[in-house]
Amino acid sequence: MHRFLVVIEKAGANYSAYSPDLPGCVATGDSREQAEANMHEALQLHVEGMIEDGEAIPQSAALAEYMVVA
Numbered sequence: 001m002h003r004f005l006v007v008i009e010k011a012g013a014n015y016s017a018y019s020p021d022l023p024g025c026v027a028t029g030d031s032r033e034q035a036e037a038n039m040h041e042a043l044q045l046h047v048e049g050m051i052e053d054g055e056a057i058p059q060s061a062a063l064a065e066y067m068v069v070a
Contacts, residue, residue: 005020014030015030025042026039
């Protein structure tokens with residue numbers, strides 16, 4: 001099992017998602033929930049492809065933190 005940080009952003013009329021640990025692994029959706037579901041599927045396919053190609057699956061190193069600025 002692998003665990004990756006996913007960033008979901010409002011992008012105009014839809015939402016986009018990506019993982020900083022897996023460049024090129026992206027997804028979109030009409031809603032946040034749809035983008036999240038599409039990203040889950042994209043992650044699965046991306047990791048399966050890496051395994052098939054004999055590539056090492058990276059350990060998640062990305063971090064996220066909310067910060068308050070006055």
